[in-house]
Amino acid sequence: MYSSVVRIQNAFGFFTTVAFAVAAFIAATDLLALRTPSVGVLKTTNVQVVRGRPHYYSSKKEEYAIIKFSLDADLSSLFTWNTKSLFVYVTAEWPSAGASSSADGAPNNQAVIWDSIITAPSADHLANIGPVAMKKLKRSAQGKSIDPSRGKLTLKNQRPKYQITHPTGHVAEQDDVVLRLHYNVQPWVGILTWNQEADFWKWKTLHNGLSKKFSLPSLKKKTAEKKAGGASG
Incomplete structure (x- = not known):
């Protein structure tokens, strides 16, 4: 027995x-743990729409947008002793055709233009970084459970990692476009947590994580400016 x-x-x-x-x-x-993520600045610095192949593997030419932006955010409160890494990304969003805003019920178009993974000191060995950067990370985190600089982002005129395209092949002259900051916290133990839609006890919503509305320029206007510049020369 x-x-x-x-x-x-x-x-x-x-x-x-x-x-x-x-x-x-x-x-x-x-x-x-108190989570109070905030954004000081999230704005576009340069917006262009060109026609070509947005990726080397693209089989045809299409319109794609290149959005440069500036970001000043403090996400350091998302790091606790149970945090393994923080995934941060910025999306460009605009209403679907025939809808003036997302409130009309039509789903928004959404495209990621930039992302980054920020590891906690205890997970630096999992990051795909070189030996020199690893020494700096270890030095900055020495004697600290969490490096205070982790999660503090300051980007000036940042080039996007990804261009914006659309299945129709057209993105020019889009109105009511906004940039939005997102985050995803991966803990050592527990469930993944994303942007808080509402305050939950000590977990606060991301403050000021949405940029002002802007429009994607027209291809015709850009072409006309080039022609005018060539004529004046």
Whole structure:
């Protein structure tokens, strides 16, 4: 009745129960941490719409937008002792055709133009970085549970990593375009957490994470300006 196999099974079952309880407790401690992410500046600095091949693997020419932007954000409060990494990305969004705004019920177009992964000091060894950068990270985090500079973003006239395209091949003359900052917190133990849509106890919504509305320029206007410049020369 109490064979070695049964005893091993009982011991393993007890171990998994204890491990699950400890993991649940660790995940619950995130609720005690104050999260107050905020954005000081999120704005476009240059917007262009050109026609060509947005990617080297594109088979045909199409319109695509290049949006440069500036960002000043403080996401350092998202780092706790249970944080493994923080995924940050900026999207450009605009209403679907025939809808003046997202309130009309039509889904918005959304395209990622920039992203970045910020690791916590305890997870720096998982980042794909060189030895020199690794030494700097270790030096900055020495004696600290969380490096205060983690999550503080200051980007000036940042070039996008990805161009904006559309299945129709046309993106020029789009109105009511906005930039939005998103984040995703990956913990060591627990569930992934995304942008808070509403305040939840000590977890606050991302303040000022939306830019002012702007329009994508017209290709015709840009072509006309080039012709005018050539004629004047």
